[in-house]
Amino acid sequence: MPCLTVDRLYNYLDGALPPKDKVEVDRHLAECPACRRALEVRKRLAEAAEHLPPFAAPENFAACVMAKVPAAAVKKRRLWTIGLPAAAATVVAGLGLAFLLWGQSIVSALQKTGAAFGSYLQDALNYAAKGLKLLSLAGKIIITVSGRVLDTLQSVAEMVGPDGRAVLAGGALVIVITGGMLLRRRQFLSERTHDK
Amino acid sequence: MVEDKKASGLEDSKLVRKVLRGDRGAFEAIIRKYQQPMLNYVSRMVREREMALDVSQEVFLRAYASLSTYRPEYKFSTWIFRIASNFLIDHWRKKKIVAVSLDQPVENDGDECFLQVADETASVVRELELKELQASLEAAMDRLPAHLRELFVWRHVNGMSYEEMAEIKNIPVGTVKNRVFQAKEMMRVLLEESSCPV
Known part of the structure; x- marks a missing residue:
């Protein structure tokens, strides 16, 4: 067997040679002082490198880094899981409260706004493709449905009187807060499940 | 040894999840775990002690800023050392040190x-x-x-x-x-x- 190549020598040191090749190299090393010396030199070099003294890190290194870490947590994903449902709940609660407090005026305001929105959509539809017509339809349906919901709420409000309205407003607020807390708890539990 | 590495990887993913939930202490644990290997590497690349500390600090801050992009199916050590290597490439490019290129073709x-x-x-x-x-x-x-x-x-x-x-x-x-x-x-x-x- 000819003398070892450098890559063969390093593969031998790494223990990466197939068993048959290793036997051949062992046999050659037993016969060849030059290759034995070459092996010894590279082995010593690797050992010296592996035991190089570590960089002396200051004790407060982690604290120094933490002092520069922004106070706000990395929360990008949380906005979608908590922020949006919370925002939606707030809007619904706000509308409900406004209706209970101002009664008919808010209904008519909503209807006027809805009508204006509808006509604006109709104008825009003249220039838009067929797909946008679906949007208009959806908008009209939402307006009708919300109008009916608000009508029902109005009749309820008339039935219960001013005291009842106050009680209903308080009840709506409690429902929203409880809902928010339940949402948060659900997310917390799902995070704990992920941890396991 | 392999099991140690696996356990360490699981522990890293757990720490990352905690950081993403706003637990700053978990990020400090990550720093403590990786500061020595990171400093051993960076100090041999930049040589000046103060510079090595600054670069390592910047690497951890970058890791924190982009932690939400870390994918747990990869090893955290691999991810953070890639950040460090890329940071050094940028650092030398900015300083226009042409002779020392880490991204050799x-x-x-x-x-x-x-x-x-x-x-x-x-x-x-x-x-x-x-x-x-x-x-x-x-x-x-x-x-x-x-x-x-x-x-x-x-x-x-x-x-x-x-x-x-x-x-x-x-x-x-x-x-x-x-x-x-x-x-x-x-x-x-x-x-x-x-x-x-x-």
């Missing part, structure tokens, strides 16, 4: 490591005391091209596998191996040249 790997071994002469590597040898080694390391020095440090100081290094640099394992062998041979030659002939 793969096709530049030649056959230098496949030369025949010819060690008939006495070697300083064998003669020097360990401490002297280590001092000479540190000095010789400075003279290695950065792309080879980086792999040498990862392999011998940080104890990384060829596969880990290949993943960090996004190059084939065979190329990493060739470069590490090349780095080791260059180190040996530099050591022999720098010392008085025996």
Whole structure:
């Protein structure tokens, strides 16, 4: 067997040679002082490198880094899981409260706004493709449905009187807060499940 | 050993999840875990102590800022060392240090490591005391091209596998191996040249 190549020598040191090749190299090393010396030199070099003294890190290194870490947590994903449902709940609660407090005026305001929105959509539809017509339809349906919901709420409000309205407003607020807390708890539990 | 690494990987993912939920203490735990290997690597790449501390600090801050992009199916150590390696590339580019490029093109790997071994002469590597040898080694390391020095440090100081290094640099394992062998041979030659002939 000819003398070892450098890559063969390093593969031998790494223990990466197939068993048959290793036997051949062992046999050659037993016969060849030059290759034995070459092996010894590279082995010593690797050992010296592996035991190089570590960089002396200051004790407060982690604290120094933490002092520069922004106070706000990395929360990008949380906005979608908590922020949006919370925002939606707030809007619904706000509308409900406004209706209970101002009664008919808010209904008519909503209807006027809805009508204006509808006509604006109709104008825009003249220039838009067929797909946008679906949007208009959806908008009209939402307006009708919300109008009916608000009508029902109005009749309820008339039935219960001013005291009842106050009680209903308080009840709506409690429902929203409880809902928010339940949402948060659900997310917390799902995070704990992920941890396991 | 493999199980230790797996457990460590699981622990890292857990810590990352905690950080993403706003637990700053978990990020401090990550820093404490990786500060020593990171400083061992960075200090051999930039050499000045203060600079090594600044660069390592910046690496951890970058890791924190982009933690939501970390994918737990990959090793955290690989991810953070990739950030460090890329940071050093940017750092040197900004400073316009052309001679030390870490992103050496793969096709530049030649056959230098496949030369025949010819060690008939006495070697300083064998003669020097360990401490002297280590001092000479540190000095010789400075003279290695950065792309080879980086792999040498990862392999011998940080104890990384060829596969880990290949993943960090996004190059084939065979190329990493060739470069590490090349780095080791260059180190040996530099050591022999720098010392008085025996």
